[in-house]
Amino acid sequence: MSMTDSDTKTLLRSIPAMDELLNAPWAAEFSGSLGRENVKKIIEEALGEIRREINGGTTASMPMDELVASRAATLLRLKLSSTLKPVVNATGVIIHTNLGRAPLAPEALAAVNEISGTYSTLEYDPEKGGRGGRNVHVEWLLRRLTGAEAALVVNNNAAAVLLALSATAAGREVIVSSGELVEIGDSFRIPEILAFSGAKMIAVGCTNSTRIKDYGDAITENTAVLLKVHPSNYRIEGFVKTTAREELAELAAERGLVFMEDLGSGLLGSLGVGGPLGAALASRECSVRECLEAGSGVVTFSGDKLLGGPQIGVIAGSKKLIDRMKSHQLLRALRVDKMTLAAFEATLRLHLSGKQGRIPVIGMIETDKPVLLERARRLCRLLKQSATCNTDFSRQVPCAVKPGAGDFTIAVVETEDAIGGGSFPTDLLPGFGVAISSPSFSAEILAAGLRAATIPVIPAIREGRVILHLRTLLPGDEKLIAASFTSAIRGEAV
Numbered sequence: 001m002s003m004t005d006s007d008t009k010t011l012l013r014s015i016p017a018m019d020e021l022l023n024a025p026w027a028a029e030f031s032g033s034l035g036r037e038n039v040k041k042i043i044e045e046a047l048g049e050i051r052r053e054i055n056g057g058t059t060a061s062m063p064m065d066e067l068v069a070s071r072a073a074t075l076l077r078l079k080l081s082s083t084l085k086p087v088v089n090a091t092g093v094i095i096h097t098n099l100g101r102a103p104l105a106p107e108a109l110a111a112v113n114e115i116s117g118t119y120s121t122l123e124y125d126p127e128k129g130g131r132g133g134r135n136v137h138v139e140w141l142l143r144r145l146t147g148a149e150a151a152l153v154v155n156n157n158a159a160a161v162l163l164a165l166s167a168t169a170a171g172r173e174v175i176v177s178s179g180e181l182v183e184i185g186d187s188f189r190i191p192e193i194l195a196f197s198g199a200k201m202i203a204v205g206c207t208n209s210t211r212i213k214d215y216g217d218a219i220t221e222n223t224a225v226l227l228k229v230h231p232s233n234y235r236i237e238g239f240v241k242t243t244a245r246e247e248l249a250e251l252a253a254e255r256g257l258v259f260m261e262d263l264g265s266g267l268l269g270s271l272g273v274g275g276p277l278g279a280a281l282a283s284r285e286c287s288v289r290e291c292l293e294a295g296s297g298v299v300t301f302s303g304d305k306l307l308g309g310p311q312i313g314v315i316a317g318s319k320k321l322i323d324r325m326k327s328h329q330l331l332r333a334l335r336v337d338k339m340t341l342a343a344f345e346a347t348l349r350l351h352l353s354g355k356q357g358r359i360p361v362i363g364m365i366e367t368d369k370p371v372l373l374e375r376a377r378r379l380c381r382l383l384k385q386s387a388t389c390n391t392d393f394s395r396q397v398p399c400a401v402k403p404g405a406g407d408f409t410i411a412v413v414e415t416e417d418a419i420g421g422g423s424f425p426t427d428l429l430p431g432f433g434v435a436i437s438s439p440s441f442s443a444e445i446l447a448a449g450l451r452a453a454t455i456p457v458i459p460a461i462r463e464g465r466v467i468l469h470l471r472t473l474l475p476g477d478e479k480l481i482a483a484s485f486t487s488a489i490r491g492e493a494v
């Protein structure tokens, strides 16, 4: 239906005045938590939207004051809820970068809780009655766990690499294999970090083959570092020749250079994964201690990958080199805060006392198939109940998922889970999940319904089915999944 100019004008004029809107009970309710000025800004946003629609020829489907109230209240409610909130990770990817990587162990949470709301010894030594260092809280633990002479923590592993290179190679050359010029996550690129550190990158060898001679031939009087980078998130198959760290360590020692290694995931001990997979993982992933023993002068790694702690970066290695980093100006900009330190210390103590199984990432990696099967059967029963309870769609609510009155196929299926976070990109962990499908709606629509819950459930989608992987679920998640499934098929918000 087309509107005449005068219709448009009449509609625009029927928009209530701001004062009137601000004083309406629905708006006043939000002022308490958002503040009147912010409520006004958000109402203006809603009015702008409505004016644009009217000018574009849209006729109002309800009385103007109701339309304004409903649009503004929707925007206001969005602003009331956090955008940073918990989700249920049912993707089967354990270290999921977009979902916050490693969930913390209960001990780490308790430590954060204890330290954050009070003053602390962050940089204070009660014995001396004066200034202390924030690094001391974790250095001894890191030395014990890795065998390193010294250790230093910063914001994340990208910062660790940046600081380590800045302190050892600024203005000089760093030799790295062409096969290791990797991009990790969506922004960590070795060539760019090298450039930021002020070092000059000398790439040697080919993508799939770099020999010790390639490094040796590239050394000049201006070379400072031989750098080895864990290719984390990809693997080259076929003819591959990389140089052993022992050879690199020897070459570096002979020529008076630093041998530095960016390990990425920071495996502290062996992972308790049995069978051929465990053997494959162990043969491919070197622990921090093994790398240092093989001659790496400095290694860098993340705290929130295989270590299972908070976001932090660790530099471990020779005391002489770490001392240079400790006194580098850049450290001031990259230092970690007290909450992170508290969580990290508690996580390291779990490693030290042999209780790594309490760390969610490690517990998830080590969960056996029979345990996952049992949990999958339980979740399957729960979801079948939810589906049948809701076959009576007497409530006429707008429905995201068109209800097909019980025509869901819900079944336990085998899954391939992943460690993620760039750790072991091609080694998948066999697990179990629950698959949901229905002839009356697509997997994408059901997944969107699950994500719309107050605590969004993030499933995987495979071959037209929604798959809920059991391995990455935390205690209590099954109930949240059942609730979000119920509301998805009813088309309500939880």
Ligand SMILES: *Cc1c(COP(=O)(O)O)cnc(C)c1O
Binding pocket: 156, 157, 158, 159, 184, 185, 188, 229, 230, 231, 232, 233, 262, 263, 264, 265, 301, 302, 303, 312, 313, 421, 422
């Ligand atoms: C993950 C990773 C990084 C980046 O670490 P952040 O902790 O995300 O900063 C750097 N290098 C390697 C090899 C990695 O695997």
